[in-house]
Amino acid sequence: MEFRIRLASATPDVAAINDVLQSVDATAFVDIDPVDHSLRVTAWLEGADITSLLTNSGYSVREIKQLPSICCGGCGG
Structure with missing residues (x-):
């Protein structure tokens, strides 16, 4: 699933978030x-x-929005 997230902080640590x-x-x-x-x-x-x-x-987290799926199912994922 794909999300767009707005945080209250202006400069998040992307690497740390990715690790979490x-x-x-x-x-x-x-x-x-x-x-x-x-x-x-x-x-x-x-x-x-x-x-x-x-x-x-x-x-x-100020806002989180799930985007519509673009998965065609072709890769099995």
Whole structure:
């Protein structure tokens, strides 16, 4: 699933967030959208789980939005 996340902090530590999410989902990937500076997260986690992981790591989640799936199922994922 793909999410766009806005945090209360302006400059999140993307590597640290990636490590936190990968501790639960080894396939998770995090980067920052260069246009709106939101976090882009791809993971096999629910939004509530991501919010909880980020909150427990000291980040305040202002908004989390799950994007519609673009998965065609062709790769088996």
